[in-house]
Amino acid sequence: MELHSQGWNATFEECFKSFKQKGLKAGRVISKNKDIFLITVEEKSLTAKITGKFRFKAQFNKDFPAVGDWVVYERKENDNQALIHAILPRENAYVRKLPISGGRKFKKGMIEGGKTEEQVIASNINTAFIVIGLDNNFEIRRVERFMTLVYNSGIEPVIILNKVDLCFKVEEYINQIKEVADKVPVYSVSAGKNVNMDVFFKYLTCGKTVIFLGSSGVGKSTITNFLVGDRKQKTQSISTSTGKGKHTTTNSELIFLQTGGIIIDTPGVRELQLWGDEEVLDQSFEEIKQLSYDCKFNNCQHQEEPGCAIQKAINDQRLSQSRLNSFKKQLAELQKLNTRIRDFKKKSNKK
Structure with missing residues (x-):
């Protein structure tokens, strides 16, 4: 199975150049079980582990290989297990x-x-x-x-x-x-x-x-x-x-x-916790974002302020109160999340 049929493209090819010159190979992560990864290798799959250097540099959960990642690996002769040296930059x-x-x-x-x-x-x-x-x-x-x-x-x-x-x-x-x-x-x-x-x-x-x-x-x-x-x-x-x-x-x-x-x-989820910046709500609640441009005040909280375009849309039945409540709940959740992230970064920088 050639790499392109597995999702390989010109972007990954460019990122891989320096590794290729060192004699390393590229494979895609099929699955993982704790510290063991299954990656694609030509016409078959191969189990792999990350190197000690990789583990030392990885600080967070996101730094480790995930399903769908393209990884750079090395396979020693007569060894049934590969060593993962790096992850190629993710497109998303x-x-x-x-x-x-x-x-x-x-x-x-x-x-x-x-x-x-x-x-x-x-x-x-x-x-x-x-x-x-x-x-x-x-x-x-x-x-x-x-x-x-x-x-x-x-x-x-x-x-x-x-x-x-x-x-x-x-x-x-x-x-x-x-x-x-x-x-x-x-x-x-x-x-x-x-x-x-x-x-x-x-x-x-x-x-x-x-x-x-x-x-x-x-x-x-x-x-x-x-x-x-x-x-x-x-x-x-x-x-x-x-x-x-x-x-x-x-x-x-x-x-x-x-x-x-x-x-x-993917496994079914029971706990769907959000991650992202507040601006992502401009896409998932696009109509609320568009309506807010017509509010009288730039800092309108969309409650009882005079000239609130969103409350007018609710009164006119062009927007439901439950939709607005959902937006406010997600906004509060993301604001709290990003406050915690900023606080964590500040503490980390002081160490």
């Missing part, structure tokens, strides 16, 4: 705030405590499919949070409404999505019943990488099964207690299709 990466475990608490609807750090889920992605299950799984506020994360990652979003065969309100859900993401393509499919599944193939052309994102049980693994053409990904039956699919994928993985496309399947 799907990131979120590192999940918090132990001692966490909710305050005003936001998670507090834990370490403020960026987590790279996967990298070098062309399209992000945000998968929503139509079996009582639809939640428009969750769609908004996924949109913010995808826009912050610099990836083109596409929304997939799966399990259309189990829903009688498809048009209603599509209209809700259009209200919050009017410019984003939306497709209704059923992976289990093979309904409208051909929509994926125009995105899965040779060398193009897509990622499937969504909550547990929305059917990402079932979609992957269909596209792969076999039972590569385990699926589980619908839970009789919740009526929802059970989450299956436990680790992100790069999967190469016979069509030439590349899939990154």
Whole structure:
């Protein structure tokens, strides 16, 4: 399998030149399990570890290889394991705030405590499919949070409404999505019943990488099964207690299709913590940004100020109060996040 069919391009080629002169090779990370990575090597895959020098220089979670990364490696003769020396610069990466475990608490609807750090889920992605299950799984506020994360990652979003065969309100859900993401393509499919599944193939052309994102049980693994053409990904039956699919994928993985496309399947998320600058909301809440230009005051808080264009839009039913509340919640979350990041940097610089 040549590098270009794995997503290699001229940008990576240019970044790799100096390493190539040293006799090193390039491979793409397929999966990782703690300190062990599986990378592509010509027609096969090879396990790899990072070098001691690499580990010493890596300061944060984001500095280590992630699924989808192009890495520079060395393989000693008669050695079944490669050594990773470096990561080539990422074109983009799907990131979120590192999940918090132990001692966490909710305050005003936001998670507090834990370490403020960026987590790279996967990298070098062309399209992000945000998968929503139509079996009582639809939640428009969750769609908004996924949109913010995808826009912050610099990836083109596409929304997939799966399990259309189990829903009688498809048009209603599509209209809700259009209200919050009017410019984003939306497709209704059923992976289990093979309904409208051909929509994926125009995105899965040779060398193009897509990622499937969504909550547990929305059917990402079932979609992957269909596209792969076999039972590569385990699926589980619908839970009789919740009526929802059970989450299956436990680790992100790069999967190469016979069509030439590349899939990154990710575990279902229960904790969707934002990461990014406040400006990313200009994309995920574009209509609120545009309305704010017509507010009488530049520092309008969109509450009871005279001449607030956003409150006028709510009164005229051109904007919902719940949409504005969602914007304010995400804005407060990102403001708090960036304050913590700045404080952390200040402390680090003093050491």
